[in-house]
Amino acid sequence: MRADKISPAFSFSGGYNVNISNRETAKTLVHKPRREISRWFVNASKTPNGTGIGIWRDGAWCTSRWVPGHSGIRYNEMADKLARGASEGPEPTCGNSYGSIKAFVRSEIAARHCSNWNALAGMRHCKTVGIRPMAGKLEIQWSPIKNKFITWGSEVCLYEIEQLKEQSTPLIKLSPLTGAHLLATNNNYHYVKCIDIYPKSDKDLLLAIGQANGKIVLSTFGATVYDSQFLPGKELVPRHQRQCNAISWNTTECNKIVAGFEKNRSDYSVLLWDINKSPSHGENGPIRPIVEYGLSDTTHSLAWINSKVLATGNNNKQIRILDFRDSAKQVNHTITKAVHGISVNPHNERFLASYVDHQVCVWDTRNFEKPMLVLPHLKQLSKIAWCTTKQNLLGILQRDLPSLNLYDIQQTMVGNEEVEPSVIERIVTPGLHNITSFSWHPNDENRFLAISLAGHIVDYIVFDRITLNWTTNANLVWTCGRKTLKYITETNTLYESLQDISQKIKLRACKGYGLKDELCKNGEMVDDIMLRNVWNRLHLSDKLVEDGTLRGSNSKHPGVRSVLKIDGATIKSESVSISWTETSGINCAGSAKMYKHEDREKALYLCGWYFDKDTASLTEFLDELEKDQAFTRAAAIAVFNLKIKTAIEILTRGSENCIPGTNLNVVAMALAGFSDDKNSMWRQFCASPKTKLNDPYLRAMFSFLTAENNNYDNILYENGMTVDDRVAFACIFLPDNKLNDYLKSLTMTLIYEGNLDGILLTGNTQEGVRILQKYLDTTGDIQSTALIAVRSFNTELLQDLGKDWINSYRSLLDSWQLWHERAMFDIMLSSQRPNDKPPQQVYISCNFCGKSISAFMQGLTRGRGTFPRMGGANKLKMSSCPNCRKPLPRCAICLMHMGTTTGDQCTSDGDGTKLVDFSHWFTWCQTCRHGGHASHMIHWFKQHLECPVTACQCRCFSIDAV
Amino acid sequence: MFEVQEINAEHKDLIHDVAYDFYGQRMATCSSDQYVKVCLMTSVTDVKFGPKTQGLILATCSADGIIRIYEAPDVMNLSQWTLQHEVQCKPSCSCLSWNPSFSKIHPPMLAVGCDDTSAATGGKVFIYEFSENSRRWTKIETISSITEPVHDLAFSPNLGRSYHVLAIATKDVRILNLTPVNDNNSIQSGITKLDVQTAAQFEDHLSTVWRVCWNITGTILASSGDDGYVRMFKMNYINSWKSVAALKGDGSKLLSNENYQSSVGSSAGLPTPPISQTARYIKLGAISQPREVPWH
Known part of the structure; x- marks a missing residue:
């Protein structure tokens, strides 16, 4: 029992x-x-x-x-x-x-x-x-039927892969996207050693199962189309019982199946059967094999090279190649211990791979004596397989590892010689522990299934290595698989969300940014407040220098520091006390201490606070601000000018038509109660909540009104206020030594931050260059840097640095093919720097002697005065090389020599210099060197594709992409 | 929403590299099928043309650890390249990059990366500089912070910056700032000293990083990794770097800022192999005869 x-x-x-x-x-x-x-x-x-x-x-x-x-x-x-x-x-x-x-x-x-x-x-x-x-090893294999695969160990299971959906019946999850259903199991066979699937299985699967006792059984999952052919259950039995090691269907002649067996003294180890053959007449015994080979040999593994040729690994010592065309004949062999897992490269039948213990050998059957490649590994190998979809990719599995090694093996030819193949190794981890087997998908690129010791299955796609590149015009291209490239263009919405400076530069360049004569107009083109301020500021200082407000400074854009002569002799400012009652007329007894000096006034001009002369200009300025909805700033500036009443009015107006959320009315009310009595209730009350105000200007305003001992740090270091306002404030209320210190430390901070507002302080000095460099370092905005440098800095100051900036920007424009913008920039550059002429960019050399013609042209024009005969009415004609006297090329249409115009009168512009119309210019193809007058060429290519010169088939016009 | 275009390159095998011309209008691809498409000549990862300010010059590095610099004396005759310099570097050089700076202040500079897998051999990235005085290339810096194999590196377009930015593809994306130090010592010796600082380090790929490349202003870096994503990193205003986008290799998914984090999470499921096992890039043939560079 x-x-x-x-x-x-x-x-x-x-x-x-x-x-x-x-x-x-x-x-x-x-x-x-x-x-x-x-x-x-x-x-x-x-x-x-x-x-x-x-x-x-x-x-x-x-x-x-x-x-x-x-x-x-x-x-x-x-x-x-x-x-x-x-x-x-x-x-x-x-x-x-x-x-x-x-x-x-x-x-x-x-x-x-x-x-x-x-x-x-x-x-x-x-x-x-x-x-x-190994004994309990689970194997996995894709079937020829789409989305179906089998696993076998103790039993053979058939699965079907489906896409995972939100609400679907519980599947076995194979990957984030796919799952599998178990369709059927077959547990009739327990000593399964190897399985191969009938290659013509298109609807139902027919398996050939090789067992430990040597029997090969054809089996199916349930009833199938093969039942009518009496295939399922058919047994192929060797004469002597021993383990079947390998089994393989012939993929072309699908009725043939070959199996490799263990050694038997009196039997063959490679047997080829035809499954359609019935047992011989009169016998009820098993089907006899049609070919037998390898008496008393062991066959460890085998693989079809093509429909007639088979590779077998024998006796732990050799690989043979057998040809079945004429019974079975050994046509090639090699001595090696790597006899296991022979696998034929599906894309190139010359290449075989096999393994033993720790190493994989890759063979070229044309040169079979020694392996083309030996790949050593740390661990015992358990399976190798060539990828079915990708050329020359070998997958290798080592025992007890969670990863798979992939080798991309490429035979390289240098000249006519083959050099050692190059190998690219990759390791992929499908996310399983102890993978026991894997199988490449027959059709899907780079997809494989892997199964682990514990029976978990993973459906994995190996991502091909992506290589990528960025064009200058923001096309990003990358490879996807082996055939396609993906790319995104600059119009992609992704770039919009990135807000990159390169996009902005291009856009601004197209609009003509930085080229406008009036400096502040350039600022209007950008959405960046800092840049706008800089342009406005440069505009302002330029204007002030021009109208003589800022005398005594030889620079075009002086900074506050140079105006105040901070770095030189210190100025002595007189301090003025202005009583609050005088200006505000409210319950105040004290006065505010202000400092005045001629230079301070100039600095205030630079900051935009140019309203010290009369009250009208202040009101005007405040009205401007109110129009821009900057109520709090207007109020604060009014307060800084001790006009509390005005400030209250501004705030009241502001509360009427202002942004909801900010209750300016309340602020106005609080302001109305201002008293400069140090012990007043108002002061005590306002001191604490002022830090809770959100608006920096309101905060500064109350800090100012409640300041003790003329300590204005809260205002001076209020980062929400613009640098202009802070500097202007300092210029009014700080004594000389403090003002010095403040401006110095502020300059340092702004340089460190790369904040262009610092140019207000530095002007176009060496420190200004430092700010520009820092700005460039932090933002990469070469455009604004180069433009500001060109427009407001001296060449001497910039030296090589400025040249670099300019060249960088020009090459940027070049690479975007913004030729017109580049030319405009060059024109602007030469107008700013009349001394350095742009280098000559085009040279013409003679076809015969190779000497430059253009040099002579220049010489001739210069010498026009001395040769009056050549100028004037008889226009300069140069139809031969001045050096070797050979004729210059001729226009292909009118056959006139280069240098001759089309005959039309040339127009002269206002300066009196004669400039020939573009249509009369000589032009030629850079490829075939044929050409002629531009108008003739344009006309010709309107109707023709090829070069006008006879027998020249150059498609000049199509080649010239510009 | 996002749209990704497609080009069929008609290669029979894996595409290894893509290169663009100066204007971004012509593209060259090279592939395992041993064809280079649409191109005059191009490189297999380790051949790079020098910046145009230095004439027609190119540098190669090979598995035997020698950097060779060739020059075409005659621009019209591209079949003649003469070997100008030969610099012995560490074995298994995998990639190099020219510093594209136009500036005369910066002497020609090259960065070379090695993909040798052992961590024991120390730094994997070397910076070489051409000294006008001695007319030689000298190693001025070894980046010792990088000991994992390096697969690609790229200098960003300089565009007048006072420092150089070098992106490195190793087990993660590294961005280094190289600032030339102008002290008396370096001026006397004529050799630039560099102050090397790691500006950023991104492990978003969660696996080996394969390629890095810069946009034209050097403000966005794109990288590709074994996770099958193309990722973008952007420098924001205060000189710090942030990852801004992830694009799935097959173009099916594009994620920018907001939904970016999720992509990092989703690809995190699988364990990554230890560093010692990460992929190794073996050179596609070494140059045996320095004078005969094998062109495709």
């Missing part, structure tokens, strides 16, 4: 699932001699969860999956129940004791193990065989 306890389905080669918790121990166990293993099993005991047989030895805890082979059989169930009860509960009062059951199980396992052991072909001669994970 107890014999049932050992299920017939329990086997070592089939459904054996070994989990070894301590891998190191397991490794030593695995290589133990045979008797050790039997001892291993004798120590078997029940596992903690009671469902299988656990084997405990030397710290390695192994669990074998129990296959309940007798479930459903009534008496067996009863026996099982009794046994379970016996093991859990107290000793049964009748029947067998717990100990005796255990002893029985033990002995039975040992016996079963021994019989299995001996049944396995070849085992008898093996010295070291262990229970390796």
